[in-house]
Amino acid sequence: MRHRMDLRRRLDPEARAALAVSEERLSAFGPVRLGDVAAMREAYAFERRYWNEPVVAMGRVEERVVEADGLPTRLRLYEPEAVSCPVVLVYLHGGGFTVGSIDTHDRIMRLHAQKGGFAVIGVDYALAPEVKFPRQLRQLRALVPELLELFGLRERRLALGGDSAGANLALATAAFSRRDELPLVGLLLYYGVYGLRDSAAQRLWGHGDVGLTVERMGVYHGCYLPSPEAASDPRFDLLAADLSEVPPCFVLAPTMDPLHDDSRALVAILEEIGKPVVWRRYDGVLHGFLHLSRMVSKAERAISEGALFLRGLVPGTDSR
Numbered sequence: 001m002r003h004r005m006d007l008r009r010r011l012d013p014e015a016r017a018a019l020a021v022s023e024e025r026l027s028a029f030g031p032v033r034l035g036d037v038a039a040m041r042e043a044y045a046f047e048r049r050y051w052n053e054p055v056v057a058m059g060r061v062e063e064r065v066v067e068a069d070g071l072p073t074r075l076r077l078y079e080p081e082a083v084s085c086p087v088v089l090v091y092l093h094g095g096g097f098t099v100g101s102i103d104t105h106d107r108i109m110r111l112h113a114q115k116g117g118f119a120v121i122g123v124d125y126a127l128a129p130e131v132k133f134p135r136q137l138r139q140l141r142a143l144v145p146e147l148l149e150l151f152g153l154r155e156r157r158l159a160l161g162g163d164s165a166g167a168n169l170a171l172a173t174a175a176f177s178r179r180d181e182l183p184l185v186g187l188l189l190y191y192g193v194y195g196l197r198d199s200a201a202q203r204l205w206g207h208g209d210v211g212l213t214v215e216r217m218g219v220y221h222g223c224y225l226p227s228p229e230a231a232s233d234p235r236f237d238l239l240a241a242d243l244s245e246v247p248p249c250f251v252l253a254p255t256m257d258p259l260h261d262d263s264r265a266l267v268a269i270l271e272e273i274g275k276p277v278v279w280r281r282y283d284g285v286l287h288g289f290l291h292l293s294r295m296v297s298k299a300e301r302a303i304s305e306g307a308l309f310l311r312g313l314v315p316g317t318d319s320r
Contacts, residue, residue: 185314
């Protein structure tokens with residue numbers, strides 16, 4: 001019999017209260033069968049609408065649709081009223097490559113813009129299973145180098161970030177793009193999946209009744225990857241990739257996350273090859289906690305840490 005760790009007992013009070021709200025929202029939506037992708041997307045969007053309020057005010061929000069590698073791609077620019085840092089963060093949402101959008105991650109991107117004093121561009125990359133790996137990477141490699149010009153921000157500096165599946169896509173885009181093609185100042189990598197197929201973290205935290213589970217991860221990977229062998233492709237298994245050309249990284253993970261050891265292994269590799277990296281771990285919260293900033297102070301603090309990391313990479317920009 002597999003032992004289940006009691007994640008609920010270990011949550012801090014704010015995270016426990018937020019979990020209750022989240023479960024109430026999902027209960028109101030109704031039952032969803034794991035693997036019913038259409039229903040999973042609808043439930044995810046329904047639950048996330050609560051967490052995107054109250055809306056964080058911006059000075060400029062602009063949306064457009066462009067084509068990248070033959071795929072229609074929705075983009076959204078967020079610019080704070082006072083821009084004090086010449087960075088533009090291109091943000092890739094999480095959701096197991098299968099669910100999520102720039103709408104579900106709206107508040108996360110707005111808070112990055114507000115806390116960092118810089119512009120953020122959210123990207124609705126193609127979702128699986130309709131589009132499978134590695135097409136999303138071709139889409140992003142075609143798109144990201146053009147974004148500054150597209151939004152009239154050509155004098156600014158480019159950074160990439162994302163959470164969960166979005167962190168995988170951000171790191172893969174950086175690792176497999178030429179530095180002259182994609183001159184990045186830094187990466188924000190929040191609780192990403194980087195290729196471990198088993199780990200202590202997965203055994204401990206991936207079999208509970210809350211948070212991300214190994215079973216759910218298997219469904220996501222089955223949607224995204226065209227074959228089991230693709231899990232060994234270094235464009236997905238980024239712990240096997242050449243990371244020698246990636247820019248400075250900010251890596252963050254909750255301690256009770258089945259993907260925690262993915263981040264831990266990534267940090268060890270980056271340190272071993274001499275790449276600048278900042279490593280942050282958060283106790284008492286679960287995978288995906290950045291969404292919960294209206295109730296969980298650690299979520300807003302984590303976003304602030306990431307935003308300040310990027311500010312610190314640009315000479316002449318104060319750290320606030």
